[in-house]
Amino acid sequence: xxxxxxxxxxxxxxxxxxxxxxxxxxxxxxxxxxxxxxxxxxxxxxxxxxxxxxxxxxxxxxxxxxxxxxxxxxxxxxxxxxxxxxxxxxxxxxxxxxxxxxxxxxxxxxxxxxxxxxxxxxxxxxxxxxxxxxxxxxxxxxxxxxxxxxxxxxxxxxxxxxxxxxxxxxxxxxxxxxxxxxxxxxxxxxxxxxxxxxxxxxxxx
Amino acid sequence: xxxxxxxxxxxxxxxxxxxxxxxxxxxxxxxxxxxxxxxxxxxxxxxxxxxxxxxxxxxxxxxxxxxxxxxxxxxxxxxxxxxxxxxxxxxxxxxxxxxxxxxxxxxxxxxxxxxxxxxxxxxxxxxxxxxxxxxxxxxxxxxxxxxxxxxxxxxxxxxxxxxxxxxxxxxxxxxxxxxxxxxxxxxxxxxxxxxxxxxxxxxxx
Numbered sequence: 001x002x003x004x005x006x007x008x009x010x011x012x013x014x015x016x017x018x019x020x021x022x023x024x025x026x027x028x029x030x031x032x033x034x035x036x037x038x039x040x041x042x043x044x045x046x047x048x049x050x051x052x053x054x055x056x057x058x059x060x061x062x063x064x065x066x067x068x069x070x071x072x073x074x075x076x077x078x079x080x081x082x083x084x085x086x087x088x089x090x091x092x093x094x095x096x097x098x099x100x101x102x103x104x105x106x107x108x109x110x111x112x113x114x115x116x117x118x119x120x121x122x123x124x125x126x127x128x129x130x131x132x133x134x135x136x137x138x139x140x141x142x143x144x145x146x147x148x149x150x151x152x153x154x155x156x157x158x159x160x161x162x163x164x165x166x167x168x169x170x171x172x173x174x175x176x177x178x179x180x181x182x183x184x185x186x187x188x189x190x191x192x193x194x195x196x197x198x199x200x201x202x203x204x205x
Numbered sequence: 206x207x208x209x210x211x212x213x214x215x216x217x218x219x220x221x222x223x224x225x226x227x228x229x230x231x232x233x234x235x236x237x238x239x240x241x242x243x244x245x246x247x248x249x250x251x252x253x254x255x256x257x258x259x260x261x262x263x264x265x266x267x268x269x270x271x272x273x274x275x276x277x278x279x280x281x282x283x284x285x286x287x288x289x290x291x292x293x294x295x296x297x298x299x300x301x302x303x304x305x306x307x308x309x310x311x312x313x314x315x316x317x318x319x320x321x322x323x324x325x326x327x328x329x330x331x332x333x334x335x336x337x338x339x340x341x342x343x344x345x346x347x348x349x350x351x352x353x354x355x356x357x358x359x360x361x362x363x364x365x366x367x368x369x370x371x372x373x374x375x376x377x378x379x380x381x382x383x384x385x386x387x388x389x390x391x392x393x394x395x396x397x398x399x400x401x402x403x404x405x406x407x408x409x410x
Contacts, residue, residue, distance in 0.1 A: 019367050162224050162388040171376045183367040
């Protein structure tokens with residue numbers, strides 16, 4: 001039986017991965033945040049791989065490690081997590097009344113029971129359009145505390161949703177993990193348990 | 206003080222409306238499900254208005270009633286809630302490996318404290334792309350019980366999310382209430398309380 005490890009401490013990624021795996025472990029990578037990549041899509045792939053490799057390197061036996069990294073790109077600026085409230089204010093002022101991209105890189109590293117190993121890296125991008133916000137709305141949102149642990153200083157699934165006009169692409173990618181693309185890859189690579197059959201309802205008949 | 210009433214029993218709409226109003230009442234309309242409208246966007250607007258009017262007609266004093274109706278349109282077929290498991294199977298088979306539209310109509314009816322009344326009706330459409338699903342995946346999803354109370358036989362926020370390739374438009378519109386558009390309309394119509402100030406953090410300084 002292959003162990004599954006999520007190399008991220010994000011509670012949002014944990015919840016999303018539960019859509020795919022009932023049981024997995026969480027071992028957050030510290031993550032080497034330095035990347036020489038110029039393109040944001042290369043950068044998130046690279047940072048996701050740093051995280052996955054950090055955990056994979058410590059493990060023996062059959063294992064699948066999932067690393068992920070999310071950034072926000074607005075007007076050519078790459079936005080990570082805000083350093084403080086002023087930084088959150090700067091980011092939200094840039095995002096309001098504007099379109100931006102959210103990019104998540106995912107790196108899968110695995111060793112099967114037969115000892116064979118493999119790697120799969122992909123990225124998913126989503127365009128997000130935000131309604132114009134008043135200065136008071138920006139301040140009120142920062143006061144909720146939601147921005148501080150999130151790339152781009154907002155969480156699409158929280159109270160910020162009333163400012164999100166629309167998106168193009170995967171919603172869960174903005175939350176932090178492109179769960180449908182991940183499920184697709186894991187199925188293709190045969191890294192997923194067969195769905196449990198419901199006796200009498202499904203299966204061979 | 207104007208009372209706010211959501212004319213829907215959907216727990217998903219209730220949770221979404223909490224993003225806008227801290228306090229509101231829930232009085233589910235039975236809803237007249239008959240519409241002569243040909244276009245789906247006219248139909249959801251009309252059905253949302255039936256629901257709002259049913260509740261508004263019973264109320265006196267300052268009140269805002271919010272009615273909403275959601276349908277799924279795939280290959281020219283309008284899908285409401287499935288009648289039974291076979292119906293859910295039919296709908297999911299139509300949606301898998303395909304694009305469809307989710308349309309939510311919203312009707313606002315209000316009476317202000319000065320006795321003046323008003324009505325605002327709008328609709329929001331979102332395109333949803335679903336990955337191909339195996340027969341087993343369709344069966345397994347039906348076995349979760351999630352499809353039965355939802356238009357189109359799926360909930361985008363549940364375990365079905367692993368099959369949703371991407372969307373174009375409002376995500377919460379697919380959940381059941383286009384909350385950002387609604388917030389925008391309510392602000393424009395001055396039907397919303399001013400955001401609460403956080404002393405020392407926001408306000409006049």
